[in-house]
Amino acid sequence: MAVARTDANPSIRQFQVPESRSPWRRAWRDLWRSKLALFGFVVTIILVFVAFFAPILAPLDPANINIAERFSLPSAEHPLGTDNFGRDIWSRVIYGARISLQVGVTSVIFALILGVSIGAIAAYIGGWVDNAVMRIMDAVLAFPSIMLALLLRFVLGPSITSVMLAIAIIRIPIFARTIRSSVLSEREKEYVEAARAIGQTHLRILFRHILPNALAPLIVLSTVLFANAIIIEASLSFLGIGTPPPKPSWGIMLSDGRQFMQDYPHVVLFPGLAISLSVLGINLLGDGLRDILDPREVYQ
Amino acid sequence: MIDNNRRSFWVVLVLTIVLILSMACAVPSPEVTRxxxxxxxxxxxxxxxxxxxxxxxxxxxxxxxxxxxxxxxxxxDPHTAIEFSDAIVNPLIWEGLVAMGADGEWKGKLAESWDVSDDGLTWTFHLREGVQFHNGREMTADDVIFSLDRILDENTGATMRAHFSKIESYEALGPYTVKLVLKNGAGTFLSQLGLGVRAAVIAKESVGPDGGITEPVGTxxxxxxxxxxxxxxxxxxxxxxxxxxxxxxxxxxxxxxxxxxxxxxxxxxxxxxxxxxxxxxxxxxxxxxxxxxxxxxxxENRTLRLNFNHTRPPFDNLQVRKAVAYAVDKAEFNEAVWFGVGNPHNQPFAEGSFLHLGVDDPYRHRDIEQAKAMLAEAGYPDGFEFDVNGHPFYRDDWEILQAQLAQAGITANVEILDSAQWAKRGRELDWDLLVASQSGIYHWDRTFGYFEQASTASWLVGGYQNDTVSELLAEGRNQADLTKAKEAYGEILEILQGDVASLFIAGExxxxxxxxxxxxxxxxxxxxxxxxxxxxxxxxxxxxx
Structure with missing residues (x-):
């Protein structure tokens, strides 16, 4: 068997000669070329940066109530003004990024791990297992996602963890479906057959050989669903059952400010902008990644 | 290529027209469903x-x-109505025997006057003569009897049925005289008779064969x-x-x-x-x-209050409750949540109302040092943490209370539940602090009646029990002379305040x-x-x- 491997290697190397740079390097270069994707990338980086350094960047405690200064317009002291309780909107928007990021990352990672495991195993085993699992996933998908999130949030109880769990659960089937179709097409390829022939275990074949080849769509999907998780968190908070007070979620800021919107538009303008900008940025990054990671692009 | 463009232009145009037409058609549909x-x-x-x-x-x-x-x-249906809007429109059509005047005193409506026996248990109402129903028929004692029958009939589902179970008997002594005999509870009887039009006198022509109101005929x-x-x-x-x-x-x-x-x-x-x-x-x-x-x-007589769970730590401790009372800034709360239009108070009974009790508020002004001293006395020198089951209605209220309590070192972890969960945990006394409001207060007993474990709403005030309060409550309930009853309720408020049984914050x-x-x-x-x-x-x- 060792002989077979050394025999195979030179031919592969020969085939890859024109493509000297690694695929990740190429992706990086493509990112710099696409203006929109770069914009998305920068926005995402800023979001992560802001969330990470919130205590340093925020001038005031986001929960600090000061009724005497309610509804102040943007000024040097309060760059984005204050809300109905006189809290600094700038600090609240910055801390809000933390919640959005936390909810987005956690729920996507959770959904990714569970969804990929379920979908990949179902596809690899095939037959009735595949059928049963995927019908369950279809059933979950059939619900409008926000409805299901609402329902799950009520079942799981009121906390930020249950919000993240609820968002993760409604996203599992999407990951499962995506990985399933990739695994189905990869499963029949020669290299898998080869791996099987040399006696590798099913799990090793699945996670060591097939999965890395099905990674690109998952990365794209993760970014898109990450943006989506931010929106769902904001929606749940807007409906009053998302992040509990006094954590300054963007959705809560919108729903609290809504009744004063006519007289003090800045109360909802900035959290609204924060949501749209970060969702737009992450989506653009996702779109860019899809173009960049699309294997067909290589030959063009 | 040009051909293609032209074709797609037409497709878009046709689609647009179809869309506009379908929107135009869709407009009247809400009216149809209405x-x-x-x-x-x-x-x-x-x-x-x-x-x-x-x-x-x-x-x-x-x-x-x-x-x-x-x-x-x-x-x-005046007998089953409880919603706010029902209470606004129903009295235009329906009337009861008595109603509350602008000064907070009971005035005769369909009853011109009434006599109460010395023991307060026999009430004789003298009806106004010549009152016509909307269909032209004269209102008489028979209609009063009919209405009481309907309220006490279980199938009606009348809101006052439970309260009226204290009526032992009632009869018409003549076309314009009705006699009611009570088992007890003379003190609160008028307030129950005159609570909105929940005990309205209705014409029997109003009621259809299924017992519901089919054609409202009132006075x-x-x-x-x-x-x-x-x-x-x-x-x-x-x-x-x-x-x-x-x-x-x-x-x-x-x-x-x-x-x-x-x-x-x-x-x-x-x-x-x-x-x-x-x-x-x-x-x-x-x-x-x-x-x-x-x-x-x-x-009006109305309050928003902070209730303590008296059945479990930490709020079963008087010092802890006092700490909370000192830590809450009623004026700031009013300013923050209600833009300063509310009236910070120590009782639901508005100033100027007959029901208002002249009892001073020891917690009128915030005193954060006192609050910290009380906490230290209670054995929490560094404060403590507790979980709040918040009702979605009171999210703003909790955000302010949370911030105020935090300054005294008390950390409230607020969780907002939906109404059903909130009520369930509330009844099971699975909470520490609870914000609730009360309105429609026509008698002291409506508020103070909760403060004994025998009350069905005892859970709302955390299962508070004090034997002296219970005795005074019984005295007040049976006292038909409201001026005398007022003294008993003044004493109750003093005791409740000393115990910090509940913290009345402000009225909207x-x-x-x-x-x-x-x-x-x-x-x-x-x-x-x-x-x-x-x-x-x-x-x-x-x-x-």
Whole structure:
């Protein structure tokens, strides 16, 4: 068997000669070329940066109530003004990024791990297992996602963890479906057959050989669903059952400010902008990644 | 290529036209569903009467008065109605034996006078003679008996049934005399008889074969015309009313649930009167008064309070409760949540009302040092943490309380539950602090009656029990002389305050606004309805509308 491997290697190397740079390097270069994707990338980086350094960047405690200064317009002291309780909107928007990021990352990672495991195993085993699992996933998908999130949030109880769990659960089937179709097409390829022939275990074949080849769509999907998780968190908070007070979620800021919107538009303008900008940025990054990671692009 | 473009242009054009047409067709559909909803309700609508809305006799200052309500009308059956909007419209049509006057005292309505025996248990009501129902028949003692029968009938589901179970017997002594004998509870009896029109005297012609109200026949100043659930409610003047006959030809109430929509409707003159204006808007209107709009903040008996769970730590400890009472800044709370329009207080009974008890508030001003000292005394020098089951209604309230308690070192982890979960955990006493409000208070017992474990609402005040309070409660309930009862309730408030049984924070005003062409309207703070003894819509005229 060792002989077979050394025999195979030179031919592969020969085939890859024109493509000297690694695929990740190429992706990086493509990112710099696409203006929109770069914009998305920068926005995402800023979001992560802001969330990470919130205590340093925020001038005031986001929960600090000061009724005497309610509804102040943007000024040097309060760059984005204050809300109905006189809290600094700038600090609240910055801390809000933390919640959005936390909810987005956690729920996507959770959904990714569970969804990929379920979908990949179902596809690899095939037959009735595949059928049963995927019908369950279809059933979950059939619900409008926000409805299901609402329902799950009520079942799981009121906390930020249950919000993240609820968002993760409604996203599992999407990951499962995506990985399933990739695994189905990869499963029949020669290299898998080869791996099987040399006696590798099913799990090793699945996670060591097939999965890395099905990674690109998952990365794209993760970014898109990450943006989506931010929106769902904001929606749940807007409906009053998302992040509990006094954590300054963007959705809560919108729903609290809504009744004063006519007289003090800045109360909802900035959290609204924060949501749209970060969702737009992450989506653009996702779109860019899809173009960049699309294997067909290589030959063009 | 050009061909392709041209084709796609036509496709887009046709699609656009189809879209516009389908939108145009879709517009009338809400009206259709509304009509259908109206028909399915258990109210017969006399469509023809609506069309011939022209008044029979022209009165100066008459016309159509249009009100904007924030909540839907749920029923026109006075005996089962509990919703806010029901309480506003029902008294236009229905009347009870007694009603609360603007001064907070009980006035005779269909009863001209009443006698109470010395033991307070036998009540004889002398009915007003010559009172006509809307169908022209005279109201007599038989109708009072019929109405009491209906309220006490389990199948009716009347809201006052449980309260009236203390009536031992009732009978007509003549066409205009009714005698009631009570088992106990003489002190609160009038307040139960006069709570809105929940004990209205109705004509038996109103009731259909299934026991529900099919054709409202009451004695009020307005005759029912029609009700489209979720949309509007109409009544017209009753010319043979026994008291002040209305000048308005017709009264219409529209359901305008959205605060902004309702206020805009008033500002454009689409409606003449609205209630419940967001407080920030009310303050703005007060600061920039308009010639077209009159705004009034009515301080009825109402409270928002912080209740403690007395059955488990940490709030079963008096020092901890005192710490909370010192830490809460009632004035700041009022400013933050209600834009300063509320009245910080120590009792739900508004100043100026007969029910107001002259007891000082030891927690009027915040004292954070005292709060910390109390906590140290209780064994929590560094404060403590606890979980709050918040009701979605009170999210703003909790954000402020959370911040205020935090300054004393008490960390409240607020979780917002939905109403059903909130009520479930509430009843199981699975909470530490609870914010709740109370309104519709016509007697002290409505508030203080909760403060003994025998009460069904004992869970709302955390299972508080104090034997002296229970004795005084019994005394107050059985005292038909309200001036004497007031002393007992003053003592109760002193004890409750000493125990910090509950922390009464502040009362919200009932904000009403109306166009300045509405003349003769002087709202009554003790009565949420629009008709009361000596005032109301039957005294109103529209001038220059």
């Amino acid at each position: 009509e259908a909803a109206g028909e399915s309700a258990d109210v017969t609508q006399e469509g023809e009467e609506v069309v011939s809305a022209t008044p029979e006799s022209q009165v100066a200052g008459g016309g159509t008065f249009v009100g904007g309500l924030f909540g839907t009308i749920v029923t026109i 009020g100043p307005f005759k029912f015309v029609e009700w489209k659930p979720g949309d509007e409610w109409r009544a017209k003047r009753f010319d043979d009313y026994w008291d002040e006959v209305a000048k308005l030809d017709e009264v219409v109430f529209k359901i305008l649930g959205d605060d902004t929509v309702r206020l805009t409707a008033l500002q454009t003159g689409e409606v003449d009167w609205i209630s419940r204006i967001p407080y920030d808007q009310a303050v703005k209107l007060q600061e920039n008064p308009s010639d077209d709009i009159v705004l009034e903040l009515l301080y 005003p009932n904000v009403q606004a109306w166009r300045s062409w509405v003349k003769g309207y002087d709202p009554n703070p003790s009565n949420t309805s629009l008709v009361w003894p000596g005032g109301g819509l039957n005294y109103v005229t529209l001038e220059g509308k």
